[in-house]
Amino acid sequence: MGVFEVLLLGCGAALPAFNRFPSAQILNINEELFLIDCGEGTQFQLSKFNVRRSRIHHVFISHLHGDHVFGLPGLITSYNLMDRKDPLHIYGPSGIDDLITHILSFSSSGLNFELIFHPISDYKGATVMENINVKVQSLPLDHKIPTSGYLFTEKVNRKKLNLKRIQELGIPKEYWKKIEDGEDILFKNAERISNEELTLDSNPHRTYAYCSDTRFNTELIPYLTNVDLLYHETTYLDALKLKASENGHSTALQAATIASRSKAKMLLTGHYSSRYEFLDAFENECKSVFENVVIGREGMSVKVG
Amino acid sequence: MGVFEVLLLGCGAALPAFNRFPSAQILNINEELFLIDCGEGTQFQLSKFNVRRSRIHHVFISHLHGDHVFGLPGLITSYNLMDRKDPLHIYGPSGIDDLITHILSFSSSGLNFELIFHPISDYKGATVMENINVKVQSLPLDHKIPTSGYLFTEKVNRKKLNLKRIQELGIPKEYWKKIEDGEDILFKNAERISNEELTLDSNPHRTYAYCSDTRFNTELIPYLTNVDLLYHETTYLDALKLKASENGHSTALQAATIASRSKAKMLLTGHYSSRYEFLDAFENECKSVFENVVIGREGMSVKVG
Numbered sequence: 001m002g003v004f005e006v007l008l009l010g011c012g013a014a015l016p017a018f019n020r021f022p023s024a025q026i027l028n029i030n031e032e033l034f035l036i037d038c039g040e041g042t043q044f045q046l047s048k049f050n051v052r053r054s055r056i057h058h059v060f061i062s063h064l065h066g067d068h069v070f071g072l073p074g075l076i077t078s079y080n081l082m083d084r085k086d087p088l089h090i091y092g093p094s095g096i097d098d099l100i101t102h103i104l105s106f107s108s109s110g111l112n113f114e115l116i117f118h119p120i121s122d123y124k125g126a127t128v129m130e131n132i133n134v135k136v137q138s139l140p141l142d143h144k145i146p147t148s149g150y151l152f153t154e155k156v157n158r159k160k161l162n163l164k165r166i167q168e169l170g171i172p173k174e175y176w177k178k179i180e181d182g183e184d185i186l187f188k189n190a191e192r193i194s195n196e197e198l199t200l201d202s203n204p205h206r207t208y209a210y211c212s213d214t215r216f217n218t219e220l221i222p223y224l225t226n227v228d229l230l231y232h233e234t235t236y237l238d239a240l241k242l243k244a245s246e247n248g249h250s251t252a253l254q255a256a257t258i259a260s261r262s263k264a265k266m267l268l269t270g271h272y273s274s275r276y277e278f279l280d281a282f283e284n285e286c287k288s289v290f291e292n293v294v295i296g297r298e299g300m301s302v303k304v305g
Numbered sequence: 306m307g308v309f310e311v312l313l314l315g316c317g318a319a320l321p322a323f324n325r326f327p328s329a330q331i332l333n334i335n336e337e338l339f340l341i342d343c344g345e346g347t348q349f350q351l352s353k354f355n356v357r358r359s360r361i362h363h364v365f366i367s368h369l370h371g372d373h374v375f376g377l378p379g380l381i382t383s384y385n386l387m388d389r390k391d392p393l394h395i396y397g398p399s400g401i402d403d404l405i406t407h408i409l410s411f412s413s414s415g416l417n418f419e420l421i422f423h424p425i426s427d428y429k430g431a432t433v434m435e436n437i438n439v440k441v442q443s444l445p446l447d448h449k450i451p452t453s454g455y456l457f458t459e460k461v462n463r464k465k466l467n468l469k470r471i472q473e474l475g476i477p478k479e480y481w482k483k484i485e486d487g488e489d490i491l492f493k494n495a496e497r498i499s500n501e502e503l504t505l506d507s508n509p510h511r512t513y514a515y516c517s518d519t520r521f522n523t524e525l526i527p528y529l530t531n532v533d534l535l536y537h538e539t540t541y542l543d544a545l546k547l548k549a550s551e552n553g554h555s556t557a558l559q560a561a562t563i564a565s566r567s568k569a570k571m572l573l574t575g576h577y578s579s580r581y582e583f584l585d586a587f588e589n590e591c592k593s594v595f596e597n598v599v600i601g602r603e604g605m606s607v608k609v610g
Contacts (some may be wrong), residue, residue: 066412
């Protein structure tokens with residue numbers, strides 16, 4: 001199967017602390033890169049973790065709070081200085097086009113490349129982007145201002161190898177990727193072996209859901225059913241669940257509850273409040289209701305599916 | 306004498322490279338802190354170099370290019386989350402109020418503290434701020450968009466110690482600061498020694514000039530005469546002086562020429578283009594026309610006067 005993994009660039013909440021950067025992630029789906037949220041300093045993190053920024057063509061912004069978007073004007077300016085020519089697609093709640101174009105208007109010169117805005121107003125599973133590789137849908141988050149989560153579904157359907165038959169026929173490993181791609185095989189004495197003979201049913205489409213920032217919101221659950229990897233914000237520990245609700249955020253226990261009730265395969269945490277230096281308690285709290293949790297930290301890559 | 310020094314938070318030009326942050330400095334004049342320019346990530350640098358950000362009440366922005374101002378919205382948002390109550394004064398070219406208030410309008414809630422904007426339109430030595438400690442004047446920079454330098458002049462006038470007389474009288478060191486402050490001294494058998502007897506003429510007012518971004522601009526020289534410390538941008542080496550002029554920037558040789566012709570006491574460099582990893586050549590080029598140069602690097606503190 002092709003690569004499908006998320007690289008964490010920023011795991012902090014709104015107030016920077018303990019060298020944690022604000023929200024940003026790079027999602028790699030079959031070598032196509034998607035930037036999800038773009039807090040201040042994201043362009044520095046892209047350099048630090050050796051992401052080739054020219055490979056990013058789509059940016060998904062969850063909402064217009066600074067810790068999710070204040071890195072975008074600087075990234076766009078840098079693209080321009082690097083003489084980018086490819087258009088950049090920007091998805092986010094209505095107003096994002098106004099915010100970004102207004103900021104850039106104070107620099108005298110225009111851009112060398114096109115910004116294509118895709119403002120979102122339907123947060124309930126609307127398809128906001130689709131190509132041959134992936135479909136991206138909005139997710140209803142419950143925050144202080146309009147906020148969209150994003151569900152990424154891989155569209156490429158890789159075949160599952162029939163290893164028993166492959167080994168019987170002695171087909172070497174270098175052929176396996178072609179078989180997964182659905183091709184027949186010409187092997188040894190040029191005898192054609194049909195793909196059907198070498199594969200089982202297709203792998204299901206792999207999925208990644210990004211849910212930040214949001215209160216505990218059961219309305220999300222139908223959209224997340226059986227998701228391979230659920231990123232759900234965990235700004236607080238459950239001792240502060242009242243504060244979480246007031247501020248439009250979730251606790252670790254609440255995130256794990258959403259993961260459990262969605263039958264997610266794995267939970268990834270982040271957006272930790274500046275009051276927490278150490279994260280062990282987040283793991284313990286999540287595991288009390290959902291075992292398969294990864295405590296997100298900057299620079300970490302997590303495989304999807 | 307009281308402290309008068311500049312701390313460098315960012316020495317990079319517009320395109321981030323080699324872990325250099327974009328422009329930002331903290332000027333400490335007798336324990337009053339001034340933030341000069343505020344590129345993306347300035348709030349992270351304030352934390353890294355242990356600057357108590359609550360002590361900043363005045364921010365001076367040279368111009369509205371991103372690498373000089375994109376850190377300001379995030380810093381303001383963080384101040385708000387930290388429950389700042391003190392007003393924040395923001396000085397910069399006309400439009401800065403529009404830029405910042407428009408960005409902040411996308412977050413739903415207002416601020417807990419007041420932003421007081423002081424838009425500048427006269428760049429030729431106008432007094433833009435003055436209190437009992439310091440006077441700040443605009444400086445004419447020649448860039449692609451309206452840009453102001455800033456000249457900081459200390460107003461407190463410390464007395465110069467008459468060390469010969471002090472030693473004759475055997476006055477211990479713990480009295481010296483009081484003498485510099487202009488006080489008489491009660492010493493040993495409570496005999497009053499007048500301040501006049503213990504001091505010489507006053508020290509001259511110490512001065513710091515901040516000049517970024519600008520083409521080589523001889524119009525600056527009259528404003529900079531005898532300045533104690535001149536920060537002048539050095540985006541390029543002189544081999545690229547044509548490019549420098551096209552882009553509204555200076556070379557190291559040009560900065561040193563301004564320092565020399567202004568009779569500045571010391572030159573401080575910065576705003577290095579992303580094409581230069583190592584900075585030795587900047588020092589050599591400056592020293593070919595002006596000896597007393599400090600090649601600015603992040604985290605460095607430089608004394609004024």
